[in-house]
Amino acid sequence: MPILCVIGDGQLARMMQTAAIELGQSVRVLASSLDASAAQVAADVVLGDYTNLDELRAVTAGSTAVTFDHEHVPNEHLETLIAEGINVQPRPEALINAQDKLVMRTRLKELGAPVPPFAAIESIEDAEKFWNAVEGRVCLKARRGGYDGKGVWFPVSFDELKDLTQELLANGTPLMAEEKVNLVRELSAMVSRRPSGEVKAWPVVESIQKDGICWFAIAPAPGLKEELRAEAERVAIKTAEVLGVTGNLAVELFETPEGIFVNELAMRPHNTGHWTQNGCVTDQFEQHVRAVLDMPLGSTETLQEWTVMANVLGAPEDPEMPMPERMVEVWKRFPDAKIHFYGKGHRPGRKIGHVNMTGAGDVEELRRNGELAAHFLVHAEWKDQ
Amino acid sequence: MPILCVIGDGQLARMMQTAAIELGQSVRVLASSLDASAAQVAADVVLGDYTNLDELRAVTAGSTAVTFDHEHVPNEHLETLIAEGINVQPRPEALINAQDKLVMRTRLKELGAPVPPFAAIESIEDAEKFWNAVEGRVCLKARRGGYDGKGVWFPVSFDELKDLTQELLANGTPLMAEEKVNLVRELSAMVSRRPSGEVKAWPVVESIQKDGICWFAIAPAPGLKEELRAEAERVAIKTAEVLGVTGNLAVELFETPEGIFVNELAMRPHNTGHWTQNGCVTDQFEQHVRAVLDMPLGSTETLQEWTVMANVLGAPEDPEMPMPERMVEVWKRFPDAKIHFYGKGHRPGRKIGHVNMTGAGDVEELRRNGELAAHFLVHAEWKDQ
Numbered sequence: 001m002p003i004l005c006v007i008g009d010g011q012l013a014r015m016m017q018t019a020a021i022e023l024g025q026s027v028r029v030l031a032s033s034l035d036a037s038a039a040q041v042a043a044d045v046v047l048g049d050y051t052n053l054d055e056l057r058a059v060t061a062g063s064t065a066v067t068f069d070h071e072h073v074p075n076e077h078l079e080t081l082i083a084e085g086i087n088v089q090p091r092p093e094a095l096i097n098a099q100d101k102l103v104m105r106t107r108l109k110e111l112g113a114p115v116p117p118f119a120a121i122e123s124i125e126d127a128e129k130f131w132n133a134v135e136g137r138v139c140l141k142a143r144r145g146g147y148d149g150k151g152v153w154f155p156v157s158f159d160e161l162k163d164l165t166q167e168l169l170a171n172g173t174p175l176m177a178e179e180k181v182n183l184v185r186e187l188s189a190m191v192s193r194r195p196s197g198e199v200k201a202w203p204v205v206e207s208i209q210k211d212g213i214c215w216f217a218i219a220p221a222p223g224l225k226e227e228l229r230a231e232a233e234r235v236a237i238k239t240a241e242v243l244g245v246t247g248n249l250a251v252e253l254f255e256t257p258e259g260i261f262v263n264e265l266a267m268r269p270h271n272t273g274h275w276t277q278n279g280c281v282t283d284q285f286e287q288h289v290r291a292v293l294d295m296p297l298g299s300t301e302t303l304q305e306w307t308v309m310a311n312v313l314g315a316p317e318d319p320e321m322p323m324p325e326r327m328v329e330v331w332k333r334f335p336d337a338k339i340h341f342y343g344k345g346h347r348p349g350r351k352i353g354h355v356n357m358t359g360a361g362d363v364e365e366l367r368r369n370g371e372l373a374a375h376f377l378v379h380a381e382w383k384d385q
Numbered sequence: 386m387p388i389l390c391v392i393g394d395g396q397l398a399r400m401m402q403t404a405a406i407e408l409g410q411s412v413r414v415l416a417s418s419l420d421a422s423a424a425q426v427a428a429d430v431v432l433g434d435y436t437n438l439d440e441l442r443a444v445t446a447g448s449t450a451v452t453f454d455h456e457h458v459p460n461e462h463l464e465t466l467i468a469e470g471i472n473v474q475p476r477p478e479a480l481i482n483a484q485d486k487l488v489m490r491t492r493l494k495e496l497g498a499p500v501p502p503f504a505a506i507e508s509i510e511d512a513e514k515f516w517n518a519v520e521g522r523v524c525l526k527a528r529r530g531g532y533d534g535k536g537v538w539f540p541v542s543f544d545e546l547k548d549l550t551q552e553l554l555a556n557g558t559p560l561m562a563e564e565k566v567n568l569v570r571e572l573s574a575m576v577s578r579r580p581s582g583e584v585k586a587w588p589v590v591e592s593i594q595k596d597g598i599c600w601f602a603i604a605p606a607p608g609l610k611e612e613l614r615a616e617a618e619r620v621a622i623k624t625a626e627v628l629g630v631t632g633n634l635a636v637e638l639f640e641t642p643e644g645i646f647v648n649e650l651a652m653r654p655h656n657t658g659h660w661t662q663n664g665c666v667t668d669q670f671e672q673h674v675r676a677v678l679d680m681p682l683g684s685t686e687t688l689q690e691w692t693v694m695a696n697v698l699g700a701p702e703d704p705e706m707p708m709p710e711r712m713v714e715v716w717k718r719f720p721d722a723k724i725h726f727y728g729k730g731h732r733p734g735r736k737i738g739h740v741n742m743t744g745a746g747d748v749e750e751l752r753r754n755g756e757l758a759a760h761f762l763v764h765a766e767w768k769d770q
Binding site for chain 1 (some may be wrong): 427682725
């Protein structure tokens with residue numbers, strides 16, 4: 001059986017692993033510590049640093065394919081591995097678009113995908129020019145490394161933009177800016193593509209953020225106009241094809257009165273795809289494994305009318321009630337709640353698990369139930385009582 | 386999080402593990418070798434012998450609960466562990482009914498469950514008496530240790546029964562006999578029960594055997610009369626309650642023109658429950674984990690009209706085409722096939738994996754497709770071409 005090497009030790013690697021076990025695959029994980037989320041539960045763990053070429057060489061040797069649970073492996077190392085015969089999926093020329101927001105925006109604009117007006121910000125002059133061009137509706141972004149609301153700023157005055165730009169450029173943070181959109185809500189269009197070309201799309205979902213962190217995903221996005229749904233799916237498929245993405249691609253989108261705009265790309269399993277574990281014939285972890293091994297993709301059909309995913313986000317304090325008892329209380333109230341935990345300790349805002357709720361009928365009730373369950377798992381209290 | 390200790394290293398332990406990982410639980414496996422099915426993929430493996438009390442003490446120390454993927458741990462060791470404060474689920478007084486067919490038959494008869502006429506066979510005289518009582522319709526069984534068609538004999542003459550009885554008793558094989566039933570087909574009624582009493586039943590399935598080994602499970606059992614379905618479910622629930630089973634209970638049943646009769650009991654995840662992985666809100670592995678940890682049980686509702694499970698049984702020869710390519714071919718033809726492999730090498734008749742197919746409409750077509758897929762995975766050829 002193939003050895004699939006996963007660079008990264010978080011919950012995405014952990015869930016890729018459980019999916020791969022069921023397929024009989026062997027998974028080797030490059031982890032930073034033995035108590036990392038994926039390392040806790042994997043049989044074949046190599047400790048090492050994903051920025052160190054020799055350690056990457058050691059862990060990838062003999063693997064059928066190499067994939068990732070994050071986008072932070074230096075592309076020059078990946079180029080070297082590929083030159084040495086290692087099968088890296090996705091390829092660095094695709095990955096760069098998930099690493100550098102300016103590269104991504106430029107590329108997406110070229111391929112005709114809807115992106116807000118944007119510009120590279122390499123000086124105060126660039127900032128001023130863009131501020132004027134969009135009449136102060138500026139979203140400033142670090143080109144690399146931002147996630148969960150980090151690396152994004154909304155200056156309310158040009159002075160603030162100037163100060164931010166000065167400070168960040170001085171720190172060595174490459175910047176870009178884009179026009180703030182009239183956000184109605186966020187959407188996510190996910191697809192998976194395999195090297196020989198097959199692409200499959202999951203339904204477009206609504207994603208609800210809290211302090212910049214994904215809080216809920218609702219599948220499919222309630223009330224989404226068919227033309228927007230079709231465009232979101234088309235953009236995701238085209239992006240995967242044109243950029244040569246392999247494995248999963250999540251296209252995070254803004255829905256606005258003016259239509260949809262691409263926000264971010266991720267080339268791996270993604271938080272907005274966790275709902276597929278209980279909502280689809282083929283979940284995103286199995287699909288990613290199949291895709292990077294260039295195996296035919298599975299059906300992405302849904303199993304029920306609605307699936308809601310609620311993230312379990314760590315709170316400032318861990319209550320006294322032990323977690324297993326909290327699970328008991330949640331299952332007593334919601335016997336259908338599908339709880340997924342990552343083996344991670346408490347920390348405010350940290351994603352430590354998620355709850356999937358699947359059903360038909362009133363999707364808002366399902367979302368509320370997901371919220372109640374996820375909240376109880378962190379706070380040991382019912383938010384509605 | 387609780388440490389769940391699983392005694393046994395086969396595919397049932399392996400699949401309990403993947404279910405437990407998703408729930409954030411820690412699983413510790415007692416395995417006979419590092420390349421055993423469950424040991425291959427578990428992070429916490431203890432090598433040892435499940436018949437050795439000291440090794441059982443070592444692996445179970447500090448666990449929240451101890452459970453099994455087989456029924457072969459000596460009950461006196463389990464009694465000792467319990468006396469020493471270890472939480473063993475299920476308990477030996479329940480397990481004995483899955484270990485000794487005579488004890489099971491006697492107990493089931495007491496509780497009013499439908500069993501064929503039976504008798505202990507401790508001498509040639511017992512055999513003769515039973516032969517006459519059932520007019521030669523004798524099924525002779527080893528009281529312990531039989532599985533997959535082993536330990537069961539159908540003597541066609543009294544002489545054959547006499548010889549068998551003599552030989553087996555001389556070998557030290559405790560025996561029982563029961564009346565051969567007019568088998569229409571085999572059914573399986575599965576439930577899960579937790580120590581505090583909650584019981585949940587999955588739909589009753591049809592199980593199709595080949596040379597005494599489970600070949601297909603079809604869920605729910607097609608065309609099963611409602612009165613038989615209800616009786617099968619009632620028998621399984623009552624058996625779980627009266628015997629104090631914890632975790633899963635599979636009641637294998639004979640359907641006959643005279644009604645249903647209990648054939649075997651298993652107190653663990655069971656082959657006829659593998660379909661639940663893709664066919665139910667809560668699969669048997671997650672449910673078993675929840676049950677033995679005394680957590681509320683999940684919904685056993687089905688996700689589609691039909692689910693067919695086809696076992697992948699090893700053939701005398703392993704074809705040249707590598708297994709990953711066989712998977713590719715199967716998925717090309719059946720993109721919805723859910724393949725589960727156990728990491729086991731080829732051996733004739735050995736269960737090395739299973740395929741679940743879920744759908745609506747023509748169940749016989751679904752069964753045929755499951756058969757084609759499972760056959761291809763072993764023989765690298767389409768049975769219908």
